[in-house]
Amino acid sequence: MVRIKKSPELRSNELIDCAERLFFQHGYESTTVNDVIREANVSKGAFYHYFVSKEALLEAVATRLAERNLKELQPLFEDPSLDAVGQLNALFAGSRRLKLDMAPQLKNTFNALFKPENVALYHRIDEALMAVSVPLVAEMLRRGHEEGTLDAPDPEAAALMLLQLRVSVAKVMHTALKRYEAGDIEAAAAMLDGWMRTYGTAIERFLKLRDGSIEVTEPGFARAFLEA
Amino acid sequence: MVRIKKSPELRSNELIDCAERLFFQHGYESTTVNDVIREANVSKGAFYHYFVSKEALLEAVATRLAERNLKELQPLFEDPSLDAVGQLNALFAGSRRLKLDMAPQLKNTFNALFKPENVALYHRIDEALMAVSVPLVAEMLRRGHEEGTLDAPDPEAAALMLLQLRVSVAKVMHTALKRYEAGDIEAAAAMLDGWMRTYGTAIERFLKLRDGSIEVTEPGFARAFLEA
């Protein structure tokens, strides 16, 4: 094979690119190191020069995903024109926009992430996302508590719990998606919509906000997402 | 090797016994099928006669664990002398008793379950526990809503969310345990106690109960558990 040399960062990123694609496409366990190096046109020696193990590659994928997520969220949390509740709502609004824009990829991602052979992938990504999100949300809750716009005893704990609740929404999005694909469209949309509302209610009550102050979803969103 | 024949159920349970022990002791991934059959004194052929894969064995372990959990919880949920809030508190009280009684094993379990090589184990157990718990809790919430002792819109969704919150408590128990083992006893106890209180507050607020009606923990519990 011809010997090609590239800058370390480039190579490393190419490997992570391939891995990310393959992991989501075929699952983490079903993707072999040989698959990755074939796609990336790299020898095994080169691969193990950059990553000590397949596991390390997974971690790199998860970390990069979380970092990108952080970069998107960061500005929102630093916006001084919004109070904490406004930030939360902006977060959900942004999340909705993103979900609609990237619906096809996202659906694919969900399907991949919840496959049993992908628990490792799911877990690592969740861990990485939590690691970057908890401090951000905790800080937001602290500010909101000081402003008096919400009531969050122990912002750290509350942040983790709020983010933990997010998992239940992800779960229900997945089952709703399955149901939609099975043709049960009405039920799927109704379920997703209802659960997202309940999620909003849970947050409102937990943070002692008045009813309706959190807008996790908006009329027609569930359906629009499913049909996108 | 001498040929020993046993009733299928016995054999199968022996295999699950060994697997459970080995999985928790050395981790799921580090435990090989050969390890299991060696401990169980069974040939490979016999093993694959009972389980189609190593994965299937893991599922069996998780399912049995969840079933046992269900058997312990079932009576409590059927106790007619308690209202829904009383049931919840009884649940937490029982859980505390159990935690103190089995503290050593539980600590070991926690350490095993949160090791990175055990995500599959963790995930499967969580899934199995959820599957048996959600209907129970949902039914309890429905009853409570009818009684008027609590306010749970959409009991199914609320049940899943409440149970999802439990994960954050498990996470904090693990970190508190680590901190305790590192010698930071005061901080560990304070952290665990505080977070459990926050968990209680979250539940109270979500279900619109009056402050202090949910007793997730009691004075001195966190410390007692850590020192047990």
Add this chain to the structure above:
DNA sequence: TATAAATAGACCGACGGTCGGTTTGTTTCA
């Protein structure tokens, strides 16, 4: 030109899983 980083790819051992065959118990029927 010396040195270290980067790349190549043959190779290894362990692992999950398969397969052909044996043993044991149970059912069927002359």
Add this chain to the structure above:
DNA sequence: TGAAACAAACCGACCGTCGGTCTATTTATA
């Protein structure tokens, strides 16, 4: 009654694949 037929349980040698290692070679750079 007993032997033939069948099914379930069991055995362990074997296989293909996979993550990871190793040695050799090339390339950049100081």
